Amino acid sequence: xxxxxxxxxxxxxxxxxxxxxxxxxxxxxxxxxxxxxxxxxxxxxxxxxxxxxxxxxxxxxxxxxxxxxxxxxxxxxxxxxxxxxxxxxxxxxxxxxxxxxxxxxxxxxxxxxxx
Amino acid sequence: xxxxxxxxxxxxxxxxxxxxxxxxxxxxxxxxxxxxxxxxxxxxxxxxxxxxxxxxxxxxxxxxxxxxxxxxxxxxxxxxxxxxxxxxxxxxxxxxxxxxxxxxxxxxxxx
Numbered sequence: 592x593x594x595x596x597x598x599x600x601x602x603x604x605x606x607x608x609x610x611x612x613x614x615x616x617x618x619x620x621x622x623x624x625x626x627x628x629x630x631x632x633x634x635x636x637x638x639x640x641x642x643x644x645x646x647x648x649x650x651x652x653x654x655x656x657x658x659x660x661x662x663x664x665x666x667x668x669x670x671x672x673x674x675x676x677x678x679x680x681x682x683x684x685x686x687x688x689x690x691x692x693x694x695x696x697x698x699x700x701x702x703x704x705x706x
Numbered sequence: 707x708x709x710x711x712x713x714x715x716x717x718x719x720x721x722x723x724x725x726x727x728x729x730x731x732x733x734x735x736x737x738x739x740x741x742x743x744x745x746x747x748x749x750x751x752x753x754x755x756x757x758x759x760x761x762x763x764x765x766x767x768x769x770x771x772x773x774x775x776x777x778x779x780x781x782x783x784x785x786x787x788x789x790x791x792x793x794x795x796x797x798x799x800x801x802x803x804x805x806x807x808x809x810x811x812x813x814x815x816x817x
Contacts, residue, residue: 624804633795633809634750649804681749695740695805697749 592617595698597682603704604672612667612701614682622685623665624695625649625657627678634681640665641687672705679703708733710798712808719786720816727811729796730778736798739779741770744793744810753794754781786815 598613616623621642626634636649640659654676656668665684669676682698709732719725729739737758742750756763756770756779763770767786772779783790796808 631810634807636804639804694752694755697751699749 594618595682595684595696597680597698597701599701600699601702603706604669605706606672606674608672609668609670610672610703612669612680612682612703614665614667614698615663616665616682616684616696616698617663618684618686618696619662620684620686620696621662622687623659624683624685625655625665625667626681626683627651627676628681628700629678637667637680669703674705677703677705708736708798708800708803708806710796710806710808712796712811714811715809716812716814718814718816721786721788723786725781725783725786725790725813725815727781727794727796727813728778729780729798729808730776731798731806732777733798733800733803734774734777736800736803738799739770739772740797740799740805741781742795742797742807744795746792750795783813786813788815788817791815 595616624639625637635651638657640646643662646657680701683695685695712729740755743753744750754768754770756772767784769782791814793810793812795810797805799805
């Protein structure tokens, strides 16, 4: 299993540009998440999905969009990039059963700089 | 909503000493408490977790304790080694809610 994979690893955007961060997991997890981590800070939830076709906002969703057309993929779209979106973005997935939680697995991250 | 506080924000210990990091949470319904280790430039990785029906869990040099009454849980690392140097995050979760992370503790183990 490759686990959770993310592309690209690094990206520099100009203000106003758009891009899509890709995330794929091969563990058949139903839950997927997008977090951002600003320098020296913790993880803030942007969006999450409980299954294909279902997404919902997290703590900091403004400026982002997501879709979940398959169990495996959960892309994050940045529209009109702003310097405030400079951060490291982590995708994560987990399997949630009704009576227990399983470990949340993180991807390697995408380091995004907006200039 | 849930709020997780974590202390201290930085911690320096001598190699071989113990390190303790404490987190407090606000939602009494939270029932799952993982700890993640993040090395510089790497992804967070789960090192230990505890569920609300357990008071303590141990895995070699790492242990986690949970006090549900006081709503706090702690990470204990014994016999620290230089490779333990990293940022450690606690988190809490309950059914139907998402993970809420603490702000992190930067641990430095000095040789």
